[in-house]
Amino acid sequence: MPxxxxxxxxxxxxxxxxxxxxRNLSAMNYHSYKAQSVTDAIDILLNSKIDLLITDLQMxxxxxxxxVKYVAEHKPGIPVLVITGYPSVDGAxxxxxxxxxxxxxxxxxxxxxKKAIHKSLLKRPASRQxxxxxxxxxxxxxxxxxxxxSEQFKQLTEIIERVKNNRATVLIQGESGTGKxxxxxxxxxxxxxxxxxxxxVNCGAIPENLLEAELFGYEKGAFTGAETSRDGxxxxxxxxxxxxxxxxxxxxxxxxxxxxxxxxKEVRRVGSQKTTQVNLRIIAATNADLKQQIQxxxxxxxxxxxxxxxxxxxxxxxxxxxxxxxxxxxxxxxYTAEYAKGTVTITxxxxxxxxxxxxxxxxxxxxxxLQHAIIMCDDVLDVTHLPEHLKYPKPKAKPGLLSLQExxxxxxxxxxASVDNNKTKAAEILGIDRKTLRQKLK
Numbered sequence: 223m224p225x226x227x228x229x230x231x232x233x234x235x236x237x238x239x240x241x242x243x244x245r246n247l248s249a250m251n252y253h254s255y256k257a258q259s260v261t262d263a264i265d266i267l268l269n270s271k272i273d274l275l276i277t278d279l280q281m282x283x284x285x286x287x288x289x290v291k292y293v294a295e296h297k298p299g300i301p302v303l304v305i306t307g308y309p310s311v312d313g314a315x316x317x318x319x320x321x322x323x324x325x326x327x328x329x330x331x332x333x334x335x336k337k338a339i340h341k342s343l344l345k346r347p348a349s350r351q352x353x354x355x356x357x358x359x360x361x362x363x364x365x366x367x368x369x370x371x372s373e374q375f376k377q378l379t380e381i382i383e384r385v386k387n388n389r390a391t392v393l394i395q396g397e398s399g400t401g402k403x404x405x406x407x408x409x410x411x412x413x414x415x416x417x418x419x420x421x422x423v424n425c426g427a428i429p430e431n432l433l434e435a436e437l438f439g440y441e442k443g444a445f446t447g448a449e450t451s452r453d454g455x456x457x458x459x460x461x462x463x464x465x466x467x468x469x470x471x472x473x474x475x476x477x478x479x480x481x482x483x484x485x486x487k488e489v490r491r492v493g494s495q496k497t498t499q500v501n502l503r504i505i506a507a508t509n510a511d512l513k514q515q516i517q518x519x520x521x522x523x524x525x526x527x528x529x530x531x532x533x534x535x536x537x538x539x540x541x542x543x544x545x546x547x548x549x550x551x552x553x554x555x556x557y558t559a560e561y562a563k564g565t566v567t568i569t570x571x572x573x574x575x576x577x578x579x580x581x582x583x584x585x586x587x588x589x590x591x592l593q594h595a596i597i598m599c600d601d602v603l604d605v606t607h608l609p610e611h612l613k614y615p616k617p618k619a620k621p622g623l624l625s626l627q628e629x630x631x632x633x634x635x636x637x638x639a640s641v642d643n644n645k646t647k648a649a650e651i652l653g654i655d656r657k658t659l660r661q662k663l664k
Contacts, residue, residue, distance in 0.1 A: 228343060229270065231255045233263040233277040233289065234305070235631070237638050238663075243276070246332050250339070258635050260284035260292075260617055267297055274343055275302045279313050282628040287317055288617035294321025295575065295613035298605045303342040305330070362548035366408035368401065369552050372542035378405065378534065385532050386413030391484060393469075393529045394507040396536030399584030402507040405534060406465040409505060418462030421455050425476070426468035434476050435492050444493025456489045456500055463503045469529070470510035470521060477522045480504075484528040504529070539581040539588065546576055549585060553592040554603075566596060568603045575605065579612050634662060 230252050232243045240256045247254040255270060257263040261284065263277070275293055279286040290302050302322040306314045314325035323345040326338050362371045365379045385392060386409050394402045403422060410420045428436055435445070439454030455464055466472075472480070483489055484504065488497040506529045515521035539546065550568065558566045581587055595607040605613065634652065641647040649659045 228273040229253050229255065230274045230276060230339070231257065231263060231266055231270075231272045233257045233260065233275070233281075233286065235259065235278065235281040235635060237635050237643060239278075241643060243335075246335055247339075249332075250336055252339070258639060259632075260286065260289045263289055264292065264616060267293065267300070272297075272300055274339065275300055276339075277302065277304055279304055279306045279317060282632055284617045287313065287320065290317045290322050291320050291614045292617055294571070295605050296610070298571070301342045301345050303338055362545075362551075366404075366412050368404055368408060369548045370542065370545040371548050372537075372544040374537040374542045375545055378536070381532070381534055382408050382412060385409060389415075389501075389503040391503070391529055391531045392505045392534060393512075393532070394505065394534045394536060395512075396507075396509060397538050397584055398509050399586030400536035400538060401585055402509075402536055403465060403467060405536060406463070406505045406507065410463040410465075410503075415462055415503070419459045420463045420465065421459045422465040422467065423455055424467045426471040430473045433473065434479060437476065438479050438489050439491040441491050441493035444491070448493070451491070454489065454491070456483060456502065457498060459502050460500045461502065463505060466504065466506045468508060468510075469506040470508045470512055470515055474522075477525050481522065481525045481528060484525075539584045543577055546581075546588065547573060549588055550576060550592060553589050554596065557593050557596040561597060563596060564601065566599060566601055566603055569605070571605050572603055572608065575608060575612055630662070634659075 230247055232240060232247070232254060233256075234240050234243070235258050237258060240258065244254050244256055255266050255272070257266055260281065263275075266272070267275070275289075277286040277289050286304060290304065293300055293302055298321075302317075304314050304317045304322045304325045305328060306317075306325060307328050314322070314327070318325065324338055324342050326334060330338075362369050363376060363379065366382070368375070368379075370376070370378075382405065392406075392409060394405050396402055406422070407420065410416060423437065425433060435448075435454065437454045437456055439452055439457055440448050442448055442451045466480075479490070483500065486497075487501060488499050490497045512521050512526050516523045516526060550573070554566060554568065558564065576588070583590075591609065591612070594609070595603050599607045634648070637648045637651050638645070641651070645656060645659055645663075649656045652659065654662075
C-alpha cells in the first residue's frame with residue numbers, strides 16, 4: 223500500500239510513547255516526525271512540510287499549550303490534535319479554544335488515534351473560518367476624517383468643538399503616529415476659518431538655517447541664495463492656520479520670532495527691520511517633553527505658555543483598543559479601493575491579534591500593516607498575511623523554574639534519543655547501570 227501524502231509531527235516528552243505513536247502512524251501509512259520538546263517541534267515546523275501536529279500538553283519547560291498558540295498564528299494551515307491525561311481534559315478544551323481542532327484522552331486505542339487523525343486532517347483551521355458580523359450597536363463615531371469608538375476619542379472631538387471657532391493657540395502633545403496633524407486639520411476645517419489657508423510645517427524636516435526664512439520670509443540679499451524678497455509661511459497663511467509639527471526642534475532664533483508672532487501678531491522677514499501684521503491661529507505639536515527641554519534650556523518657557531493656551535493630548539492606540547477595529551475597517555475600505563481588490567474580509571483571528579498587539583507606532587503602524595496585508599491577500603485577510611512580530615511569540619522556557627528531577631528527566635530523554643533508545647548505551651553515557659536507568663524511567 224502506498225504511503226499517504228500527509229506528514230505528521232508528534233510531540234511528547236515521553237520517548238516510549240513517541241516510539242509507539244510513530245509505529246502506529248507508520249502502520250497507517252503516514253510519514254512522521256517526532257520531537258520531545260516544544261523548541262525541537264518548532265524547529266521541525268519551520269524547516270519541514272507538516273500536515274498535522276499531534277502534541278501532548280503536559281511537558282517540562284515549555285508546555286504544549288504554548289505550542290498550540292504559536293502554531294495557530296504562525297502556521298494556521300496546520301491542524302493541531304492534542305493528547306492529554308484524563309485530569310487535564312479542561313486543558314484540552316482550552317487548547318481547542320486557542321486553535322487546536324480536536325483532542326484525545328490517554329490512554330487511547332490505535333483505532334481511536336486513527337479516527338482522530340482522519341477527523342483532524344479534514345478540519346479547517348479556526349483562522350480560516352468566515353468572519354463574524356460586528357455588533358451594529360457599536361457603530362463608530364466619524365469626525366473630520368477621523369474615526370473612533372473610545373471615550374478618549376469622544377473627549378477629543380468635544381475639545382475640538384470648543385476651540386474650532388476661535389484663534390486660541392493650541393499645543394497638541396502625543397506619541398508619533400497618534401494623529402496630531404489630523405487633529406490640527408480638524409480644528410481648522412471644522413471651524414469658522416475653514417475657507418482660509420491651512421499650512422503644515424514639519425520643523426524637524428527643514429534644516430535649521432532654512433526654517434527661519436521659510437516661516438518668516440526674507441529680504442533680497444539676506445543670505446546667500448536670497449536673490450529676491452519672499453513672504454514666509456506666516457504671511458501666506460494670514461487669516462488661516464499654521465501648524466508647526468515637532469516644535470521642540472525649533473532653533474532659538476525661530477522661537478524668538480514665533481514669540482513675537484504670538485505676542486504682537488506681527489512678522490519680520492529675515493534681513494528686514496520692518497514688521498507685517500498677521501491674523502492667524504498657530505497650532506503646535508510635539509512628541510517631546512517640552513517641560514524637560516525648558517529645564518535643559520533648549521526651549522523658551524515664555525513660548526511654552528504662549529503655545530499651550532489650550533493643550534490637547536492624543537492617546538496612544540494601545541490605550542484605546544475600542545478604536546482599533548473601526549480604524550481597521552476604514553483602512554480596509556481605503557486600500558481595497560486603491561488597489562482595486564473588490565471585497566476583502568478579515569478573519570476573527572486577525573482581529574484578535576490586532577486587538578492584542580501594543581502598536582508602538584500607533585495608528586500609522588496599524589495603517590501600514592493593513593496596507594501591506596491587503597496587498598498580499600486575495601479575498602480573505604488571514605493570519606498568514608500579518609508580519610511575524612504581531613503573532614504569538616516563539617515560546618521560551620522560563621529560566622530557573624525547572625526542578626532538579628525535571629532537568630534530569632530532560633537530559634535522560636535527550637541521551638536516549640541520541641542512541642535510538644538503546645538503554646545499555648544510554649546507561650554508559652549517563653554513568654549509571656541499567657537497573658538505575660530503568661528505575662528512573664519508571
